[in-house]
Structures are given as C-alpha cells and as structure tokens.
Amino acid sequence: MxxxxxxxxxxxxxxxxxxxxxxxxxxxxxxxxxLSTINYFNDFSEQNISPESIGSSDTDETGLFDLDNNGNAMAMSTHAFHHHLESDPQKATEILISRATRKMLCFGAKPIAVSALLYHINVADPNGGLIASGAKKGLENAARKFNLQISDRKIRFDNFSEHGIVPPTIIVSMMAQVPNKKNVTxxxxxxxxxxxxxxxxxxxxxxxxxxxxxxxxxxxxxxxxxxxxxxxxxxxxxxxxxxxxxxxxxxxxxxxxxxxxxxxxxxxxxxxxxxxxxxxxxxxxxxxxxxxxxxxxxxxxxxxxxxxxxxxxxxxxxxxxxxxxxxxxxxxxxxxxxxxxxxxxx
Missing domain, CATH: 3.90.650.10 (PurM-like C-terminal domain)
Structure with missing residues (x-):
C-alpha cells in the first residue's frame, strides 16, 4: 500500500x-x-463438544469433513490477524490469505473460496476508511493471485470509545476441496x-x-x-x-x-x-x-x-x-x- x-x-x-x-x-x-494446542471450548465448557461434530484433528487446526462415501471431502479453516492493519492493511490481508492457502495446500486440498470480515473499524476515525480500502485491495489481489472466489466481504463498524482501544481485526474463512480423503498429507x-x-x-x-x-x-x-x-x-x-x-x-x-x-x-x-x-x-x-x-x-x-x-x-x-x-x-x-x-x- x-x-x-x-x-x-x-x-x-x-x-x-x-x-x-x-x-x-x-x-x-x-x-x-x-502456542498452546488446548481446545479451550472443549476443555472448559460446561458440556463437552461431541467429537463426531468436529473435523479431524490430524490436519493441524483445519477441519476435514466427509461429503459422501466415495472419499470426497471438504476442508475448512478460519484465521484472524490484527497486526498492522492500521499501518499496512493490504499487506496484512495478503499475508493472512496466503497463510490460509498455504496450510490447505500442505495436505493436498484445493482452496476454492475465501470470505473476509473486517472488525472493529471506528467510523469516527478517518483512518477507518483507509484501513477498509487497503484490506479490500489485499483481499482482491490475493484472491486473484491464488485463483480463489470471494464468497463474502463485510465490515463491522464499531466504536469502542468507552471500552478502550480495540485493534482492527480481519478474519478470513477458507473452503477447499479434498478429492480423496485417503490421499491427504x-x-x-x-x-x-x-x-x-x-x-x-x-x-x-x-x-x-x-x-x-x-x-x-x-x-x-x-x-x-x-x-x-x-x-x-x-x-x-x-x-x-x-x-x-x-x-x-x-x-x-x-x-x-x-x-x-x-x-x-x-x-x-x-x-x-x-x-x-x-x-x-x-x-x-x-x-x-x-x-x-x-x-x-x-x-x-x-x-x-x-x-x-x-x-x-x-x-x-x-x-x-x-x-x-x-x-x-x-x-x-x-x-x-x-x-x-x-x-x-x-
């Protein structure tokens, strides 16, 4: 940017x-x-989450879900980033999407679509528009370079003046196709x-x-x-x-x-x-x-x-x-x- x-x-x-x-x-x-692998929801909630309702844990923070009985599966992951959205929102967004894509490709999945939510942008701050514009450029550039469809792009505007500073944060969710679950790396x-x-x-x-x-x-x-x-x-x-x-x-x-x-x-x-x-x-x-x-x-x-x-x-x-x-x-x-x-x- x-x-x-x-x-x-x-x-x-x-x-x-x-x-x-x-x-x-x-x-x-x-x-x-x-750096902990503890699943805080599963460990500390009043009622444990059923293992059958979540994806395979062998894919390192990426859920892997069966689509049928022929080995076809879908992979999903969610990533968040707040570093430097105020100083270089385009690069920060490209880094986040690159990270998500790289993780999918590591085990042989084909990334298909990405959605992005931009949180905690203060509408009273003139920098808010620049952050949103830079994040949009980063999202579109990364999607074009990595051949991804963009399924959604939304900005949640918040003014946290009474609660102190909450840094702008971008969250991306990625979906990928897994042709044969048996061949996952x-x-x-x-x-x-x-x-x-x-x-x-x-x-x-x-x-x-x-x-x-x-x-x-x-x-x-x-x-x-x-x-x-x-x-x-x-x-x-x-x-x-x-x-x-x-x-x-x-x-x-x-x-x-x-x-x-x-x-x-x-x-x-x-x-x-x-x-x-x-x-x-x-x-x-x-x-x-x-x-x-x-x-x-x-x-x-x-x-x-x-x-x-x-x-x-x-x-x-x-x-x-x-x-x-x-x-x-x-x-x-x-x-x-x-x-x-x-x-x-x-």
Missing part, C-alpha cells in the same frame, strides 16, 4: 542480541497461550528416519513473532517478511509434491516459528527431530522467526533423490534440516530431552 495509515516505529533485528542458548527461549515460549511426522526438509527462504527476520512479543516484550515491529510471488512458487511446489506423492507430511512454518512447527509435527506420534540450523541465518530468526513462505516436509529416504530432483526442476529454494527421531529433540547436536517433556503448553 503506497499510503500508510500510521507510521511504524523503527525496529531492527540488531536491537535484539543474538542468543547463545535457546533452552530458556523454548521453555519460556511453551507457556505462551498462543497431514502435518504429522510419520516414522523415525524420515528426512526433514525446509522449503522456502530463510531470513534474519523476527518481526511480529511470538518470540519477539512474548519473550522480549516488543509488540511494535513491522510485518514479517512476505513476497506474494514467492508464495505462488511455493504453492506450485506443494501441488507437484503431493501429486507425485513425494512427501509424507507437510506443515507451514507458523506461530512460534520453525521450532514450534516441528514440535506440532512431532507430538501426535510421539516422535522427535534432529536438525541442523543454517549458519548464515541468526539462530533465533531461524528457529523462532515467523517470516512467510516456508514449509516443513517429511520425506521417505527412498524418495529423497526424486524429491531433490523435483525441487531442483521447480527452482524453489530448499534446505536439508535433518531427520525424524524416535523421540529425542536435538538442535545442532545439542539434546533437549525427549518429546514427552515438550508437550506442556504446545
């Missing part, structure tokens, strides 16, 4: 000293409620010995991350690194890898960064991971940064050569991370114990 609504305070990663040890960061972030690691690859570029970027906000207490930073054309390339790669059945798991790097994405993939089957970080990228940015356009995939060793050839043909950057273990967590040859001690709060 050419005209920003609000000037950002300058932030640079150099303001944050690069950590020598990551153990304190890991265990501090584990108590962050934003879930986010979970499948077995010990599988190779782990990171698809996409690594960057010295910790902007708007849980690490920066929760561990360092800095909430005023720019949006994470994002390039919509890179997202299109990543989407093409995911489609090919799924069609040729070259991956056994796929998960977009999300909240908490690479480390917590690996944990979410390891926990369901009580597996672990042994990875080596990128020496050219800051340790905290590599493990806890939340820059866009990155996917973690698990590859059967017998298909590694075909996977590498496919990625080379696509000319998409990828990085060998390591392998799936029986349960131990290792980073750069340092052990952090086993997966059972990592499940609290994740």
């Amino acid at each position: 050419s005209d920003t609504v609000q000037t950002e305070k300058e932030f640079s990663i150099e303001m944050i000293p690069e950590p020598e040890k990551i153990e304190e960061i890991i265990y501090s972030l584990m108590v962050n409620p934003n 879930t986010h979970t690691f499948k077995k010990k010995g599988n190779h782990i690859f990171l698809i996409g570029k690594t960057r010295d970027d910790i902007n708007s991350s849980e690490y920066l906000e929760f561990f360092h207490g800095i909430s005023d930073s720019p949006l994470p690194a994002f390039d919509i054309m890179e997202e299109i390339g990543i989407q093409k790669a995911l489609k090919k890898l799924n069609e040729e059945k070259l991956i056994e798991s796929a998960s977009p790097v999300g909240k908490g960064g690479l480390f917590f994405t690996l944990l979410r993939a390891a926990i369901p089957n009580n597996l672990g991971f042994d990875i080596t970080t990128d020496a050219e990228t800051r340790l905290d940015a590599f493990l806890f940064g939340e820059s866009m356009g990155r996917i973690i995939v698990g590859v059967n060793p017998g298909l590694e050569e075909e996977f590498v050839d496919a990625m080379s043909d696509l000319k998409i950057p990828f990085f060998t991370l390591g392998h799936v273990t029986k349960g131990e967590i290792r980073v750069d040859d340092e052990s952090f114990g086993f997966i059972d001690k990592m499940t609290v709060g994740v």
Whole structure:
C-alpha cells in the first residue's frame, strides 16, 4: 500500500542480541497461550463438544469433513490477524490469505473460496476508511493471485470509545476441496528416519513473532517478511509434491516459528527431530522467526533423490534440516530431552 495509515516505529533485528542458548527461549515460549494446542471450548465448557461434530484433528487446526462415501471431502479453516492493519492493511490481508492457502495446500486440498470480515473499524476515525480500502485491495489481489472466489466481504463498524482501544481485526474463512480423503498429507511426522526438509527462504527476520512479543516484550515491529510471488512458487511446489506423492507430511512454518512447527509435527506420534540450523541465518530468526513462505516436509529416504530432483526442476529454494527421531529433540547436536517433556503448553 503506497499510503500508510500510521507510521511504524523503527525496529531492527540488531536491537535484539543474538542468543547463545535457546533452552530458556523454548521453555519460556511453551507457556505462551498462543502456542498452546488446548481446545479451550472443549476443555472448559460446561458440556463437552461431541467429537463426531468436529473435523479431524490430524490436519493441524483445519477441519476435514466427509461429503459422501466415495472419499470426497471438504476442508475448512478460519484465521484472524490484527497486526498492522492500521499501518499496512493490504499487506496484512495478503499475508493472512496466503497463510490460509498455504496450510490447505500442505495436505493436498484445493482452496476454492475465501470470505473476509473486517472488525472493529471506528467510523469516527478517518483512518477507518483507509484501513477498509487497503484490506479490500489485499483481499482482491490475493484472491486473484491464488485463483480463489470471494464468497463474502463485510465490515463491522464499531466504536469502542468507552471500552478502550480495540485493534482492527480481519478474519478470513477458507473452503477447499479434498478429492480423496485417503490421499491427504497431514502435518504429522510419520516414522523415525524420515528426512526433514525446509522449503522456502530463510531470513534474519523476527518481526511480529511470538518470540519477539512474548519473550522480549516488543509488540511494535513491522510485518514479517512476505513476497506474494514467492508464495505462488511455493504453492506450485506443494501441488507437484503431493501429486507425485513425494512427501509424507507437510506443515507451514507458523506461530512460534520453525521450532514450534516441528514440535506440532512431532507430538501426535510421539516422535522427535534432529536438525541442523543454517549458519548464515541468526539462530533465533531461524528457529523462532515467523517470516512467510516456508514449509516443513517429511520425506521417505527412498524418495529423497526424486524429491531433490523435483525441487531442483521447480527452482524453489530448499534446505536439508535433518531427520525424524524416535523421540529425542536435538538442535545442532545439542539434546533437549525427549518429546514427552515438550508437550506442556504446545
């Protein structure tokens, strides 16, 4: 967006000293409620929700629902974002839709439609119109780039002057088609010995991350690194890898960064991971940064050569991370114990 609504305070990663040890960061972030997999409605409501009424939990926050007895299914997900809607609503909206699309494509679903609701826009504030205009541009641009239909677009105007400041928030819901539920590629690691690859570029970027906000207490930073054309390339790669059945798991790097994405993939089957970080990228940015356009995939060793050839043909950057273990967590040859001690709060 050419005209920003609000000037950002300058932030640079150099303001944050690069950590020598990551153990304190890991265990501090584990108590962050934003990184918890607890279903608060199911755990604390007076009457539990019936498991039959919700989608499969093996798709990492995306519901998967049967349409018939022939294996056809539908996937649904909902995502919300409030970061920087006041400073760059177009980019923020594009990031949110890219994130939702990337997650759908990870397990082989075909995104079809997206709806967007813009909340908490103060009609008494002249910036409200600029935020709505920027969010609309972001929605339409992302839908066009990713070949999505827009099913709805609404703005809920609120004036919360008596209740303090409530940040503008955009919520998107996405629907996708799953031709055959048996061929779904879930986010979970499948077995010990599988190779782990990171698809996409690594960057010295910790902007708007849980690490920066929760561990360092800095909430005023720019949006994470994002390039919509890179997202299109990543989407093409995911489609090919799924069609040729070259991956056994796929998960977009999300909240908490690479480390917590690996944990979410390891926990369901009580597996672990042994990875080596990128020496050219800051340790905290590599493990806890939340820059866009990155996917973690698990590859059967017998298909590694075909996977590498496919990625080379696509000319998409990828990085060998390591392998799936029986349960131990290792980073750069340092052990952090086993997966059972990592499940609290994740």
